[in-house]
Amino acid sequence: MTYLHDCGIIHGDLKAANVLLDEHYGAVISDFGLSRTKNTSASLNRSKANSFVVGTDGFMAPEMLDDDRPSGTTMKTDVFAFAITVYEVLNDADPIWVTDNDQPMHERVIERQVRIGNRPKRLDGIPDDVWSLIECCWHQEPDQRPAFPKILALLEPYQLPSPSYPSGPSDPLPASTNESVSESASPPVSVSSSKLVPEPDPSSQNIPRVSSFAPPPSTPTSKEVESLPDVSRRLLQQARKGDPDSCVNVATIISNNKLATDPLWIQAAQFLQTAANQKHPEACFHLGWLYFAGIGLGQNDIDALVCWQETSRAADPILKSIATFMMGWLCYLGRGTSLDKQAGIELIRQSKADGFPLGEECMDTSSPVGSDSPAARRFFELCQLGSDRDWLCKHLAAVCFVGGLGTAKDQTKAVAIFEELANQDYDPSQHWLGHCHKNGWGRPINHASSIKWYTRAANQDNSYAQNMVGRCYEEGWGVTVDRCKAVEWYRKAAEQGNPSGQNNLGDCYEKGIGVPKDSLTAVQWYSRSAEQGNASGQNNLGLCYCTGNGVSRDYFKAAAWYTKSAEQGNSAAQYALGSCYKHGVGVAQSIEAAVLWYRKAADQGDADAKTKLRALGR
Structure with a gap:
């Protein structure tokens, strides 16, 4: 043909x-x-x-x-x-x-x-x-x-050696076609799903580990069928010899700006596979996305996890952060590995970096994350590429639209995506849709709609949504105030390990909201929240140590917890830490350090911090 x-x-x-x-x-x-x-x-x-x-x-x-x-x-x-x-x-x-x-x-x-x-x-x-x-x-x-030339090129790995025809004019194929037939009928070797086995991780027994790749396979194609678009003959020859850098370059060139349905992704995946089996970090990274979204090869969460596990060991901070982030989602959803929400969330937290600031804010945030860093742009492009193939890619693209992460902020488009996925019962999208209605992101503020979507997600055991349902009942957002119900929902979230739910439940016990006052229990929940890095939990635990509420008074521990919280930007902790330095409580006295922390709190609108600065003549 x-x-x-x-x-x-x-x-x-x-x-x-x-x-x-x-x-x-x-x-x-x-x-x-x-x-x-x-x-x-x-x-x-x-x-x-x-x-x-x-x-x-x-x-x-x-x-x-x-x-x-x-x-x-x-x-x-x-x-x-x-x-x-x-x-x-x-x-x-x-x-x-x-x-x-x-x-x-x-x-x-x-x-x-x-x-x-x-x-x-x-x-x-x-x-x-x-x-x-x-x-x-x-x-x-x-x-x-x-066209048929492209079809021929894509099927070459499956081509048998050509039959031995007698010489002469009866030869049914032109010489150029016969010369292009592969010498091997074997398709490229792929990463085997059976390679995924648990391995203990010295740093965290909760985070699954996977094995390394199989030995390097034969090159994707042993002979050129045709030149590939925009690829030099020399580069293509090097790639076909199995050079990993050349394979990645060829895959990048031929897939540039291509839709996920373009057949060239099949060829790109083959080149990436050859490089990935030699543990080339960028090849592993991109092959993980292709397996995850089923672009150019069969969708396979296990193989995606294998690829990203290999990438997470790489030195490149961008590849490492995004790969770790996606590994976290796979653990959280139980895709390609056993479901472990806490291990998944921990990986997602670890993925946060200066160039890739999303982290746990992808799950729950009151202030959408935006960034125009190369890592953010790359992440958004990959989410967009897979958005028609996998719901999570589409959901994460919407998260990017909310804050302008790697793309222009477009909260109206984000809401449309969240609504589509929420109506398909994806609880992370239902939770985000509740946030959009609560905060006026892409829609007018509508607390009745926000509690509706929070509740739908919460009923699917989404701990972030359970915490927000508790907030709605405590504050009266879209529902009648019911502090007992607030405690009930906070407890559901806290028992799943949600740090915000743990902090809010601690606050209820400390203040007697919906439960009898119990300072000891409050400190227990604050501690669990603080140890997971929650800034509000750290500040509240610092306050308990400072006042001796529920624990023995310990100014040194108070200052230590205030510091952890203040460094995350918590304005109340910044003010408290400024006071510690001003009076030498739990730290060496330092007016300069006091001014530094008061100023950070004042810059966030803390009125007491502004008063302190004026009193210090600053």
């Missing part, structure tokens, strides 16, 4: 019945009764008298079946027929178009199925990259179907 199209010839009726096998089992295309050259009129392919398209039912492309503006045969309709032919062969010549109970469809039903975009169901045993190619070839839009 590549040869025919190169000669400007359209077959017009490609199907398995029209592909013969010679004595060497070489495929020979036959039956050119409907063929024409590219410049020949296609009008003969349709009878004006009865509006019947000449061709074979089930192999005709949707544009040929359009009642208003039918198309004749084109190179793109040949590609569509090729996809159906491949399916027919892989289906052992059983009927292609069948009903739910496996009965053959009537020809009119088949036409209707093709016109509305339905296709035969996937067969068992078809490699993911071949199935991806079939889907591209029978795409509803002709312009989205690849």
Whole structure:
């Protein structure tokens, strides 16, 4: 077919019945009764008298079946027929178009199925990259179907050695095509799912570890089929020899600005696989995203985790942070590993860095995170790439839109995405949609709507939403104040390990909100919150040590906890730490240090800190 199209010839009726096998089992295309050259009129392919398209039912492309503006045969309709032919062969010549109970469809039903975009169901045993190619070839839009030269290149890893034809004019293939056939029928070696095994981590027994990659495979393609777009011959040769840097460069070039449905991603994934099996960090990083979203290869959370685990050991801070972040989400959701929300959240916290400031704010925040750093831009682009393939990619892209992380802030677009996913019952999106209604992000403030979405997420055991439902009942946001219910929801969140829920439950016990006052219990919950790095919990625990409420008074511990909280930007802790330095309580007295911390608190609007600065003449 590549040869025919190169000669400007359209077959017009490609199907398995029209592909013969010679004595060497070489495929020979036959039956050119409907063929024409590219410049020949296609009008003969349709009878004006009865509006019947000449061709074979089930192999005709949707544009040929359009009642208003039918198309004749084109190179793109040949590609569509090729996809159906491949399916027919892989289906052992059983009927292609069948009903739910496996009965053959009537020809009119088949036409209707093709016109509305339905296709035969996937067969068992078809490699993911071949199935991806079939889907591209029978795409509803002709312009989205690849040309045969590209199809030939993508299928090369599966090509058997060419048969030994006798020399002479009867050779059925042009020399250039024969020379392009691969010497090996083996497809590229992929990372095996069986390689994922638990390993103890000295730094944290809760965080799963995975094994390293399999030995390096053979190169993705042993001979050039055709040059790749914008790739120099020399670079391509180096990549085909298995040079990892060259493989990554080729994959980057050919996939640049390509949609996730573009067949070139299959080739890009093969090059990345070769480099990743040599533990190239950037290849591992990007291959993880392709496995995660199922772009260019089969979707596989385990293999994504393997790739990101390898990347998390890399020296590159950007790759390391984003890979650790995504590993955290996999643990949190139980994708590719056992579900462990706390281990996942801990990884997400660890991923926070100067260039990638998202961290746990992706779960819950009152102040959306924005950044135009290279890491933020890269993260957003990857989320966008996979947003039509995986709900989490789409959700994280929406989180980026809320604060302007790696992209322009667009809270209206964010809300639209959250609403779409929330209605599909994804609790992280329901929780964020509650935030949008509560804070007026992309929608007018509507507390009734916010409590509705918080509650839906909370009922799915989302601890962040459970904490917010507690806040709503404590503050009367969209519901009647009910402090007993507030405590009930805070407790649900706290017992799941949510640090904000733990701090709020501690506050209820300290002040007697919805429960009897109990300073000892308050300190226990503050401590659990503070030890997870919650700034409010650290400040409250510092205050307990300073006043001796629920614990023995200890100014040194008070100052230590104030410092941890103040360094995270908590204005109350900054003011308290300023007072510690002013009076030499728990720290060496230092007016300069006192002024420094008072000023930080004052810059956040703390009125008492401003008063202190004036009193100090600053």
